[in-house]
Amino acid sequence: xxxxxxxxxxxxxxxxxxxxxxxxxxxxxxxxxxxxxxxxxxxxxxxxxxxxxxxxxxxxxxxxxxxxxxxxxxxxxxxxxxxxxxxxxxxxxxxxxxxxxxxxxxxxxxxxxxxxxxxxxxxxxxxxxxxxxxxxxxxxxxxxxxxxxxxxxxxxxxxxxxxxxxxxxxxxxxxxxxxxxxxxxxxxxxxxxxxxxxxxxxxxxxxxxxxxxxxxxxxxxxxxxxxxxxxxxxxxxxxxxxxxxxxxxxxxxxxxxxxxxxxxxxxxxxxxxx
Amino acid sequence: xxxxxxxxxxxxxxxxxxxxxxxxxxxxxxxxxxxxxxxxxxxxxxxxxxxxxxxxxxxxxxxxxxxxxxxx
Amino acid sequence: xxxxxxxxxxxxxxxxxxxxxxxxxxxxxxxxxxxxxxxxxxxxxxxxxxxxxxxxxxxxxxxxxxxxxxxxxxxxxxxxxxxxxxxxxxxxxxxxxxxxxxxxxxxxxxxxxxxxxxxxxxxxxxxxxxxxxxxxxxxxxxxxxxxxxxxxxxxxxxxxxx
Numbered sequence: 001x002x003x004x005x006x007x008x009x010x011x012x013x014x015x016x017x018x019x020x021x022x023x024x025x026x027x028x029x030x031x032x033x034x035x036x037x038x039x040x041x042x043x044x045x046x047x048x049x050x051x052x053x054x055x056x057x058x059x060x061x062x063x064x065x066x067x068x069x070x071x072x073x074x075x076x077x078x079x080x081x082x083x084x085x086x087x088x089x090x091x092x093x094x095x096x097x098x099x100x101x102x103x104x105x106x107x108x109x110x111x112x113x114x115x116x117x118x119x120x121x122x123x124x125x126x127x128x129x130x131x132x133x134x135x136x137x138x139x140x141x142x143x144x145x146x147x148x149x150x151x152x153x154x155x156x157x158x159x160x161x162x163x164x165x166x167x168x169x170x171x172x173x174x175x176x177x178x179x180x181x182x183x184x185x186x187x188x189x190x191x192x193x194x195x196x197x198x199x200x201x202x203x204x205x206x207x208x209x210x211x212x213x214x215x216x217x218x219x220x221x222x223x224x225x226x227x228x229x230x231x232x233x234x235x236x237x238x239x240x241x242x243x244x245x246x247x248x249x250x251x252x253x254x255x256x257x258x259x260x261x262x263x264x265x266x267x268x269x270x271x272x273x274x
Numbered sequence: 275x276x277x278x279x280x281x282x283x284x285x286x287x288x289x290x291x292x293x294x295x296x297x298x299x300x301x302x303x304x305x306x307x308x309x310x311x312x313x314x315x316x317x318x319x320x321x322x323x324x325x326x327x328x329x330x331x332x333x334x335x336x337x338x339x340x341x342x343x344x345x346x
Numbered sequence: 347x348x349x350x351x352x353x354x355x356x357x358x359x360x361x362x363x364x365x366x367x368x369x370x371x372x373x374x375x376x377x378x379x380x381x382x383x384x385x386x387x388x389x390x391x392x393x394x395x396x397x398x399x400x401x402x403x404x405x406x407x408x409x410x411x412x413x414x415x416x417x418x419x420x421x422x423x424x425x426x427x428x429x430x431x432x433x434x435x436x437x438x439x440x441x442x443x444x445x446x447x448x449x450x451x452x453x454x455x456x457x458x459x460x461x462x463x464x465x466x467x468x469x470x471x472x473x474x475x476x477x478x479x480x481x482x483x484x485x486x487x488x489x490x491x492x493x494x495x496x497x498x499x500x501x502x503x504x505x506x507x508x
Contacts, residue, residue, distance in 0.1 A: 031381035035420070043376035043422050050422040056374050060423065064371055069424025077422075149375045149400050159377050159390065159400060166386060174392035174399075278496055279458075318449065318497065325454060339449070339456035342496035 007257035013094065017101040021161075028162045040162065041098075041154035043077070051077040053155060054208075055200040059141030059148045085205040087273075088214045093195065093202055094252035099153040100195060104235060106187055121192040121237025127247045130196075134203045141200075151200050153182070192236055196248055206247060214251060214273050218243040222268040229262055230255035230269055240269055275314055275345035278321070281338045282309040282328060289333025298324060307335075314345070356506045357403035358489060360388055361411055361436040362418035362426040366506075372425040375400030379417035379426060387411050404438075406489025406504050411438065413464050413488050434465060439487030439504040441470070441480045448501035450477055459491035459502050478502070 027037050036047055044051045050073050052060075057078040061067060068074040081092060093100050111117050124130060141148040149155065156175060163171040186194045195202060218224065218240060230240040233254040238245035240255045251271075259269035284290045284307050293309055294301045300312045315321050328337050356366070360379050363369050379402050380388040387409040391398040404411050413433040418426040430436065443459075445451045460478050463470040469484040470491060480502075489504045 028381065032384050035382065038378050038381050038420060040377045042374055043378070045378060045420065045422070052374070052422065060372075060374060068372075068374075068422050069428060070422050074422050144397075145371050146397050146399055155375070159375070162377060162381065163390065166380075168389060168392075170394075171390055171392040174396075276496055276498065315496075318452075321449070321454070321496070336455055339454065339458050339496055340461055341458045341494045343494070344498075 007253075007260070009253040009257060013252060016095045017098075017104075020096050020098065021101075024158055024161055025165075028165050040158035042149065042152060042159070043074075048073050049077045049080070050074045051080050053152050053201055054078060054081055054204045055137070055141070055152060056148050056155070058204070059138060062138070063142045063145065081205065082208045085208050086210050086213060088251065089209050090202060090205050090250035091214070092205055093199075093250040097154050098157045100250075102157075102183075103187065103192075103195070106183075107235065117232065118191060119232055119237065121235075122190045122196060123192075123237050123248065124197050130203050130247075131207075133198055134200050137198075137200045148200075150178070151198075153194070153199065154201070195250075196236055202250075212274050214271060215246060216240055216249055216251065216253075216256060217270060217272045219268045219270060222266055224268045225263065227262060229258045233258045275316065277343045277345050278313045278315060278339050279341040279343075280311060280313055281340050282311070283307060283335040283338075284309060284333050285335060286333040289331055292331050293328060293334065296328070299328075310340075355394075357391070357398075357401075358406055358411075358439055358487065358504060358506050360402055360404060360417045360426055361413065361415060361433075361438055361486075361488075362421075362428070362430040363438070364425060364427065369425050370398065370401065372423045373401055373421075374423055374425075376422065377402075378420040378422070382416045382420050384414060384416065385409060385412055388417070404489065406492040407500055408493075410489035410493040412490065413486065434484070434486065436486040436488070437507060438489075439506040440482050440485050441487065441489075441491055441502050441504045443478060443480060443502045447497050447499075448478070448495075449497060456496065458494045458496060462490050462494045464488060464490060 031038055037045070039045045042053055042056055050070060052074055085092065107118065137151055141151070156179070160172065160175040182194065186192065224241060226241065228241050231238065234240065235252060235254065236248055236250065238248055253271065256269050256271055259267040282293050284293060290304065290307070290309055293299060294304065298313055302310045302312060313324060315324060325337055328334055359369060364372065377390065380390060387404050388402045389405055391401045391403060413436060415431055415433055418428050418430050421428065449456045457472060460470050460472050465484050465486060469481055469486065471479050471481055473479050487504045491502045492500045492504050495502050
């Protein structure tokens with residue numbers, strides 16, 4: 001089926017996702033020559049600032065009951081993804097996260113091969129489950145120092161990329177086994193359970209999202225044709241046409257693009273801030 | 275395989291020539307009575323036999339290992 | 347391949363590392379120390395110990411630390427002490443010579459460890475110009491001696507601190 005309405009926004013998003021991969025390869029290949037850009041998705045140093053994954057930072061503070069020794073630069077680095085999430089929502093997930101990128105590619109391949117688009121993904125019936133799981137993961141991250149590093153998939157993926165370059169095949173094989181276990185469950189069994197229920201970084205970013213920040217809204221004064229094309233396109237299996245997608249939506253924009261294509265100017269779904 | 279960097283100290287010119295022409299010895303540099311080279315061996319017993327064969331050459335004072343590198 | 351290594355073996359950590367328990371709690375496995383190391387000496391743990399996934403260590407026999415001291419400044423959490431700049435103050439471990447396998451003690455002339463030690467003629471001394479001896483007070487535990495030792499397995503091994 002023809003899905004050419006996936007608009008210029010989607011093209012830009014794909015471009016950004018691919019650029020992230022290329023960017024990390026460039027960082028790794030140049031790591032002996034420069035010290036300005038270095039790190040992984042666990043923690044990335046840009047100049048003096050060390051961006052830190054929020055889940056890693058929180059479990060660090062609670063486990064050690066103290067802040068990292070490069071105090072200010074890591075605190076600012078912790079705030080950067082939080083502030084971005086505050087204003088723009090979970091754009092990290094849809095525009096940057098390599099795990100989501102790989103999942104979307106796998107989904108596209110599945111669609112091309114089976115000629116069927118999956119629309120039923122696992123969506124937890126209440127946000128409470130996600131907060132409960134986050135709480136459990138934080139407690140486990142405090143008690144077991146190794147635990148957080150298994151739970152941040154972008155971090156694992158970026159470390160894996162570097163080990164391929166270094167030809168550390170042991171780490172590569174370990175990672176592949178781990179990743180396949182998670183991916184097989186996530187892609188074939190309980191679809192999108194990682195992004196929608198488990199991923200602690202995703203849930204934390206969503207907790208810090210402002211209700212009036214960038215989000216997809218269904219406007220009441222424009223008539224909805226109830227075609228459900230938006231929900232058909234949603235990569236997370238949400239239902240924007242029923243307007244209950246807010247706590248999980250990661251602002252990829254596919255639903256808005258679908259609605260604009262089919263309804264032209266009278267589309268009820270739009271991106272909105274404030 | 276192990277590559278040993280060795281230093282052979284000799285007294286005479288001929289001893290030096292003979293050391294340099296040994297099949298397992300790759301000459302790196304030679305100055306006055308010091309010869310530096312690389313020897314490829316597998317283990318201690320091989321080293322023992324090589325060491326004694328070098329030392330049995332008349333004019334050789336000593337054989338010293340300077341460094342080693344694994345050849346994997 | 348060190349897959350057969352014992353699970354709870356002590357590992358040699360990058361220079362400036364805190365005590366092992368503190369190090370495990372503070373390291374956030376960001377991999378910056380590995381990326382900045384010009385010799386690619388740092389390895390990240392995987393099969394050796396899944397409970398330490400991603401923790402950096404050094405396999406001295408494979409590639410030792412050459413004490414360039416580029417890794418401590420990039421560690422964001424202080425798992426590697428940022429203020430350590432002097433290579434002689436590094437305490438990664440202590441080298442120990444096995445006199446039964448060291449070729450110098452068996453009668454050969456070997457000075458490989460002595461000549462390559464970065465703390466030259468202080469941490470490793472040749473007694474009577476023949477027998478290498480580790481001076482524990484000065485040994486930093488970098489592992490260069492273990493790397494160049496012609497004996498296999500190495501006659502001089504660096505042991506991480508207790």
